[in-house]
Amino acid sequence: MLMGEVRAQEMQWFACRVKRKQVGAIRTVTVGGEFVAYRDRAGRVRQRRVDGTGDRVFLPEHLLRRAGFEVFLPVKKVLRRKNRFSPGKHLVSQPLLVDWLFVGWPIGESRWHELMAMDVVTGVMGTGGRPVEIPPARVMRLMRKWGGGHLSPECYHYLKTGCEFAAGDTVRVVTGPLEGARVRVIDVSGPTVKAALDILGGEVVAEIRSDVLEAVSSEGVK
Incomplete structure (x- = not known):
């Protein structure tokens, strides 16, 4: 069964510990983007990524998704200085849990051999020597609060069912002092939305x- 055909509520989820290969938080890398060719000092043809292109991803999450697993890495948004020369700050994503993420696959399948064969995770949360399945409803609640716009399309569409907005959406304020402003949803909590807007x-x-918010179509997002 293809992962894209599985609804999030038909998944079984487990909390897995990431194998740490460096000091500090879960490592990020840049994938994709545009490349240009150049010659090094020895005259060999090389390629380098054009600055500002590509997507910044968390490496363990990227590797597991590429292997066909469904992955949820809880993230929080923190304000960081853009660089050491500027006082301006911007929001960056940071793992909420040190070394932990949630891995899932369709109910009825057993993918432990594939998971543990990868050089990504070092173990799974369990008791008595057996893995403990995390209730899907609990995982969905965590996704709503800590998805941070990094959810896979399958989980993202599930979260939008019964909820007009999800983390990562761009929406427009339709009334009030901020009328007309476009903001980016960070978290949805009951009747309120935590959002980021650009000011100065x-x-x-x-x-x-x-x-007081309305969705902005993908064609209208620049």
């Missing part, structure tokens, strides 16, 4: 009532 070149996080 920096990002400010605000809590806005969801009933």
Whole structure:
């Protein structure tokens, strides 16, 4: 069964510990982007990525998804300086849990051999020598709060069922002092939405009532 055909509520989830290969948090890498050819000092043809292109991803999450697993890495948004020369700050994603993420696959399948054969995880949360399955409803609640716009398409579409917005959406304020402003959803919590908006070149996080927001179509997002 293809992963894209599996609805999130038909998954079984397990908390897995990432194999640490460096000091610090889970490593990030840049994938994709545009490349240009050049010659090094020895005259050999090389390629380098064009600055500003490609997507920044968390390496363990990227490797597991590429292997066909469904993965949820809880992330939080923190304000960091853009660089050491500028006082301006911007929001960056940071793993919420040190060395832990959730891995899932369709109910009825057993993929432990494939998972443990990868040089990515070192173990799984369990008791009495047996893995403990994390209730899907609990995983969905965590996704709503800590998805941070990094969810896979399958889980993203599931979370939008019964909820107009999800983390990572761009929405428009339709009334009030911020009328017309476009903001990026960070978290949905009941009747309010935590969103980031650009003010004077920096990002400010605000809590806005969801009933004064409307979705912006993908064609309208620049």
